[in-house]
Amino acid sequence: MNFSGKRHEHHHGAALDRCKGMEMDAIALNEHGVPYFFKGDHLFKGFHGKVELANASFAELDEHHHLGHVDAAFRMHIPDAPEHHDHIFFFLDTKVFSYYNHTLEPGYPKDIQDVFPGIPDHLDAAVECPEEDCKSNLVIFFKGDDIYHFDVKTKKVDEKVFKGMPNCTSAFRWLGHYYCFHGHDFSKFDPMTGEVHGRYPKDQTTMGRFLNHVEREKCSRVHLDAITSDDGGNVYAFRGHHFLRVEGEKMHADTIESAFKELHSEVDTVFSYNGHFYMIKDDKVFVYKIGEPHTHLEGYPKPLKEVLGIEGPVDAAFICKDHHIVHIIKGKTLYKVDMQANPRVPSKEIPFTRFKYVDDVMCGSDGVRVVVGGHLYHFESIMAMETAKHDPEPKSVPQELFGCDH
Numbered sequence: 001m002n003f004s005g006k007r008h009e010h011h012h013g014a015a016l017d018r019c020k021g022m023e024m025d026a027i028a029l030n031e032h033g034v035p036y037f038f039k040g041d042h043l044f045k046g047f048h049g050k051v052e053l054a055n056a057s058f059a060e061l062d063e064h065h066h067l068g069h070v071d072a073a074f075r076m077h078i079p080d081a082p083e084h085h086d087h088i089f090f091f092l093d094t095k096v097f098s099y100y101n102h103t104l105e106p107g108y109p110k111d112i113q114d115v116f117p118g119i120p121d122h123l124d125a126a127v128e129c130p131e132e133d134c135k136s137n138l139v140i141f142f143k144g145d146d147i148y149h150f151d152v153k154t155k156k157v158d159e160k161v162f163k164g165m166p167n168c169t170s171a172f173r174w175l176g177h178y179y180c181f182h183g184h185d186f187s188k189f190d191p192m193t194g195e196v197h198g199r200y201p202k203d204q205t206t207m208g209r210f211l212n213h214v215e216r217e218k219c220s221r222v223h224l225d226a227i228t229s230d231d232g233g234n235v236y237a238f239r240g241h242h243f244l245r246v247e248g249e250k251m252h253a254d255t256i257e258s259a260f261k262e263l264h265s266e267v268d269t270v271f272s273y274n275g276h277f278y279m280i281k282d283d284k285v286f287v288y289k290i291g292e293p294h295t296h297l298e299g300y301p302k303p304l305k306e307v308l309g310i311e312g313p314v315d316a317a318f319i320c321k322d323h324h325i326v327h328i329i330k331g332k333t334l335y336k337v338d339m340q341a342n343p344r345v346p347s348k349e350i351p352f353t354r355f356k357y358v359d360d361v362m363c364g365s366d367g368v369r370v371v372v373g374g375h376l377y378h379f380e381s382i383m384a385m386e387t388a389k390h391d392p393e394p395k396s397v398p399q400e401l402f403g404c405d406h
Contacts, residue, residue, distance in 0.1 A: 023183055026125070027172040028073035031086045031101065033252070035172060038070045060097060060104045061090060072126040074172070078137045081152050094121040116141075116150055118157035125168040127178060129191045132258075132293070140191055142168045142180075147194065162194025166201070176258030224371055224397065226270040226360045228277070230290050231321065233364070236277075241265040262286060262296045269317045269360050271326060273339055278326075280304060283312030308337050309345035320363035320382070327382065329358055334386070350386065361385075369400075376400050 026038040030045075037044040041062065043054040054070075055062030061070065072091040076084040087105065090097040095109040096116065112121055116139070125142040134140075134149070141148040144167055147160040166182040173179075178191045185201035226238040235246040238256065245252045256265050263279055263286050270279045272290065276297070279286040284301040285308070288294040304312040308328065316329040319339070328335040334352040337344050359371045368385050370377040375394035379385040 024170045024181055026070040026073035026090070027170045027181065028088050028090075029075045029077070029172065029174075030088065031075070035174065036073075038073065040069050057102055058090070058097075058099060058104075060109075061092070072123040072141070072170070074126045074128050074139065076128055076139070076152075078128065078130055078152055080131075080137055084152070089115075089126070091123050091126065117155055119148055119150060120146070125171040125180070127171040127173050127191070129173065129178070133176070133178075134191055138191075140171070142171060160194065162189070165189050165194045165196055176255050224359055226267050226279075227362045227369075227371055228270045228272050228318070228360075229362060229364055230272050230277075231275065235362075236270065238267050238270060259294055260286070260288060260296070262301070268313055269315065271317045271319045273319050273324070273326065278307075278317070280312065280314060280317055307344065309343060310335055310337070316358050316361045318361040318363050318368075320368075321365065327361070327363075329361065352386070354385070354391065371397060 024037050024039055028036050028038075030036055034046050038054060039051075041054050042051045043057060044051055053062075070090050070092055073089060075086065075088050077086060079085055084098070086100065088099045090099070091112060092109075094111055096112045097109045098105040098115075112119055112123075119141050120143055123141055123143050127140050129138040129140055129149075131137050137152040139150045139152060141150060147162050149158040149160055151157075165180060165187065166185075168180040168182055170181040171179060173191075178189050180187050180189050182201070185203060187196045187200035187202070188198060189196050224237050224239050227235065229235050232247075235244075237244045237246070241255055241257065242253060243256055243259070245254075256263055256267065260279065263281060266281065268280050268282065270277055272278070275290055277288045277290055277294065279288065281301075283304050285304050286301045287297040289297065304310060304314070308317075308326065310328060310330065314328050314330045317326055319326045324339045326337050326339055328337060328346075329352055332351060332353050334348075334350040335346040336348040336350075337346050341347075355370065355372050357372065359373065361371070362369045363382070366378075368379045368382055370379070370385065372394075374397050376397045377392050377394055378400075379388065379392065
């Protein structure tokens, strides 16, 4: 992030407007996954909102302002490095600062060589790369044309050549993808090879629309592909290549490919049973053990006919907590399959003509929720869904499930 001849540039009192485009000095996620964008001694939090002075959140950086602006930054989100996990590292000239919960760690700032031996001073950018993406837990450092892979565990440094990718002035990881910012543009790149795929570079002013999947996904009026909840009551909503996990008032967005690699993208319906997600796509069933990370069971995917005794594709599948009957909607028929039976076959077939179609159904402690397009219908029980003479008043899916204002 070097600005030639501008190492001591400051912006106190300046009206910075990122919508007009600017070359950011550094980008890092905080411990809650919110991206922080640094420019001079200013800071943008998230993809929206006004600029603020960085010293309001990281006072010690201002005390060392003679070092210049932040060169590079990243969050060490690697559980295998407990002493550094969820710490945010800032690099200024020859020094590195480590913050945990916005508090500077004792002994910092330190020389970069003391914490990351083999990594040069005056960096341009840095980004973490966990082992699911880079085979081992790495930090990728950028300085001009030089690329360094730093192994967090062994402290080994491998120099790389990223051909075809512009020199990064800042970089960060978002929803399992890696972005290099250069000038007023950005490109998505492979962290191992540096290859850039797709139509890049893109204008940096579009990055909010391009990257902010949480806000876009949770408040969109477009229908969901699937919805379910786990044993802890956390809601999972799937659409296209992405999914949302709602834990109380907290929300996390990710790509299906990064969390459920074998499935890749798009799912028809999902239900949870006995600590596992049953994810149905076309005529196949993928089963994952619920947890972080979600573990794909050996031997899957299997044919839907073999697992549940019904031919695919299906429209919806759901099961209520502490029960073992999975309800499957296919066209105008509702099937009931006992998960404890061997073999599993539909034990009941009931005409289901209440809706022209359904996107998915979720059963919770407060009843059954049926998702149809952008609307949600709430029934007190499965029996009420099957027999009620009138449909309940439809609610907005984004409003009811995700607390959106519209």
